[in-house]
Amino acid sequence: MVEGTMLNLCPGCSRFGDSCGPSNRMDGSNVSSNDSYSSVIDDRLQKRQRRMQTRDIYSANGGVELIQDYGNAIRKAREKKGLTAEEFAQSINEKKGTITKIESQTLVPDDKLISKLEKALGIKLKEAVKEGGVVSGGSKSQGMTLGNFIREEKK
Secondary structure: OEOOEOOOOOOOOHHHOOOOOOOOOOOOOOOOHHHHHHHHHHHHHHHHHHHHOOOOOOOOOOOEEEOOOHHHHHHHHHHHOOOOHHHHHHHOOOOHHHHHHHHOOOOOOOHHHHHHHHHHHOOOOEEEOOOOOOOOOOOOOOOOOHHHHHHHHHO
């Protein structure tokens, strides 16, 4: 132990500290260092393993995506209510530029803004999508490759 910290040291450096055996602990307990620290190490390894697991980022939304022509749908619904972009932006506490960019589809709204737009305009901006199937590229079932796209362009 060096300055109250348990370290694994080489024999040359260990002369600067005290030996930390099963009975030589600062609190006087006779618990071995392996027993007391193994649970901490196990906890850290489990947390690390959970953190490092691969996650499917597309499964979080439950197969629901923003509709293809969301900008036009928002513009039509806003105009149907007789609101200008500026009036509509003020009513939902957003900037006019944000609404304009969304309507021109240069800005994709996040989930929070989508729900705000749906509620304010009384429309649905999300649609259920089916899981994508595997596209076969020929007699071999190796999945889609760059060659498949090139062949499709030639046809």
